Structure formats: structure tokens, C-alpha cells
Amino acid sequence: MEATFFQNNIALIVAAAASGGILLWQLLRRPRHEIGTMVAVQLINYKDGLVLDVREGSEYASGHIPNSKHIPADKLEERLSELEKFKDRPIVMIHRSGVNTTGKAGSILRSHGFAHVHDLAGGIDVWRQANLPIVKK
Structure with missing residues (x-):
């Protein structure tokens, strides 16, 4: 059943992972001071x-x-x-x-x-x- 959820929602999962990655990249890119x-x-x-x-x-x-x-x-x-x-x-x-x-x-x-x-x-x-x-x- 879990595999079906991932297969049915792969586009949403990829979009969520990509947006999270972009947010993390911007946070790490900014000088910390x-x-x-x-x-x-x-x-x-x-x-x-x-x-x-x-x-x-x-x-x-x-x-x-x-x-x-x-x-x-x-x-x-x-x-x-x-x-x-x-x-x-x-x-x-x-x-x-x-x-x-x-x-x-x-x-x-x-x-x-x-x-x-x-x-x-x-x-x-x-x-x-x-x-x-x-x-x-």
C-alpha cells in the first residue's frame, strides 16, 4: 500500500523535496554573519x-x-x-x-x-x- 502512495504522488514528493532543497541552499549560501x-x-x-x-x-x-x-x-x-x-x-x-x-x-x-x-x-x-x-x- 505504501508503494502505491509513493507511485501515485511522485510528482508531489519530488516538488516538495526540490522546494526544500532550494530553501536549504539559500540558507546555506548566505554568509552567516x-x-x-x-x-x-x-x-x-x-x-x-x-x-x-x-x-x-x-x-x-x-x-x-x-x-x-x-x-x-x-x-x-x-x-x-x-x-x-x-x-x-x-x-x-x-x-x-x-x-x-x-x-x-x-x-x-x-x-x-x-x-x-x-x-x-x-x-x-x-x-x-x-x-x-x-x-x-
Whole structure:
């Protein structure tokens, strides 16, 4: 009887297995430290997370997340002492869309004992598209 069920429903079984495989592939494909805007906002508002913007100075000046700390990615290692007090807090790293400079910067932070480092998937452009606050200076 069981064999008949499988034979009669083979198309449904194959479709279910394929869709499950696609979902699993997308989950595994995404870098494990990347987060979306909703999670970022929760970390910032409820977990006292630090927003660390690692873009260049002109990019930061053109618009950044309120209360973010700006340290360009290429200066991060020499300015680590500025971040010591945030070692046990979540850090949400912001980069320019299309140029993920947070990967290397995140590795630097993790190698120096920062346990909760996250990259905003899509960078500052995703933040803007979500109509979340931006300040210019």
C-alpha cells in the first residue's frame, strides 16, 4: 500500500523535496554573519548595538545611520582601541552597496575578541530603501 502512495504522488514528493532543497541552499549560501534591516534595528534599539560604518569619509558624509561610529575599513586595525568598550555588544557593520568591505573588517574584529559582529546585507543602500533614518553632515 505504501508503494502505491509513493507511485501515485511522485510528482508531489519530488516538488516538495526540490522546494526544500532550494530553501536549504539559500540558507546555506548566505554568509552567516549577514543580517537584514529588521534584525539590525532590533540589535540597535533593544540590545544597545553599535553601528560601525566602514565606508570612506565622503560616503559617510553623504548620509549615514544616526549615532553610527565611522572608521574606514582600511583604518580599522589601527583604531581598534576606540571599539574596546563595545566588545560584548552587538556591532552592525555598514558598507557601500555592492562593495562588501565588512567581510575583512568583520574578520579583524572577530580575531580581536569581538563576539557579536554582523554585516548589514546590502549595505547602506538597503537601509535607505527601507526608509530608515539617515543623517548628513
